[in-house]
Amino acid sequence: MTVDDDADLQVVMRHYLEAEGYQILSAHSGAELLSKLESTAPDIILLDLILPDNDGLSLLGQIRSKCSAAVIVVSGKDETADRIVGLEMGADDYLTKPFEMRELSARIKAVLRRTGGGDAPANDKAAAGNLAKAPRLLFGGWVLDRRQYQLFDSEGKPADLTSGEFRLLEALVSAPHRVLSREQLFELTRGGSDFDSYDRAIDIQIARIRKKLQDDPKNPELIKTVRGVGYMFTHDAKASE
């Protein structure tokens, strides 16, 4: 996917890369790019940092939260500082205009070689990214609302979670189908490193959450105990506004 407001360059790049066998999608603005990322998962993105509607670097961050495509920044600015910041922000390579098509091609190949391009990332990863940030998470008839720091049932009635309980449930729901150890849960919800492996505090909080959600530990619909390891949220969760 090429993202550049210079239409001539886009045409040239498209022709050259298509002749090499690549399948090209184009976008002319950051908004168009982000919109296309909702429905497609490119292996690699060629990104111009100077776009009409977006600061390219913050766009880089947004791309990163939506997909794990490799990113080659294509820029008219040849300052070392820009190159460094771009790479530090997550770009996989940096190419300065004007450049030869053959160099672009070689860099694309080098990057894809290393990412095993074609492993279009993951709905999984993208989904996880969304879950980590969305204002609301929906699951099994419940709405976990980060803004209100509370969980609501299907009729909007609050489950009356304490802040500690909310944080613990949030951590689990944000990583559905993934076992989290008690230590991980401790650090996710409280930070610091005072976890003692004989500590039962997480277990107690889990029990309290289960009681409020009417989830039976023996036939769990939401929170499953993985004996000797920790707990896992078993239900699918959806991000929502």
Next chain:
Amino acid sequence: MTVDDDADLQVVMRHYLEAEGYQILSAHSGAELLSKLESTAPDIILLDLILPDNDGLSLLGQIRSKCSAAVIVVSGKDETADRIVGLEMGADDYLTKPFEMRELSARIKAVLRRTGGGDAPANDKAAAGNLAKAPRLLFGGWVLDRRQYQLFDSEGKPADLTSGEFRLLEALVSAPHRVLSREQLFELTRGGSDFDSYDRAIDIQIARIRKKLQDDPKNPELIKTVRGVGYMFTHDAKASE
């Protein structure tokens, strides 16, 4: 590993990168580099194309045949043609002297990010590296899911492995076609060093896993006993998301 005949640059790079936490090996010629690759497996090689005894580009080919370390070419020549050829010959990135250490650092990080740097030495180990980290391992109709800490059959039904059984099977599947002694398996799954060579615990766990997977020790499809040594996972395994 840094490969450069410029001793001053090597010292500067070493200090800078060591301060960032990297472990550095140095070589001052192609021959020295190739010799060191016989006994060590770096994650990344910083290679000057102008060496006293070797045409850097053909050296690149030799490196490629010996290990799968990422390679950043560091060169005093700033001609596009050289950059292109270097990348086409297999380099992962190309940096022109003089450069800022911060840019070098950013590029190293970008390359390692892509390669998952850390244990990518020999071809064999590269494959093992993938198996060691992938969220899912596929074999013989089974899916071993590290996130869920469980094994599932082709219909998605869990094999109900205990966490101990899961860890033991994970250790075996991560190193297919390799015999692991009981002591190795003990250490891989439990850590510590309380292994007693008369201990039968691993044998019992293997038996329990076999039973759940319906693998007959006399005609094993998955786990083979190597008498007097240990056990080996006999089936190919594939990494998956």
Next chain:
DNA sequence: ATAATTTGTTTCGTTTTTGTAACAAAGCGC
């Protein structure tokens, strides 16, 4: 300062996992 709420600790019971011991079966060497 007092009351209410939240969180942690402790104890006990239950369940699950793992280990032990004994015997059987398989493999290997002579």
Next chain:
DNA sequence: GCGCTTTGTTACAAAAACGAAACAAATTAT
């Protein structure tokens, strides 16, 4: 084929882990 060693199986015991409840301590609200 025999004897010895190693591994597999099974039943039971021991250990570990987790859920529930009660009480205590800490924190927050009035």
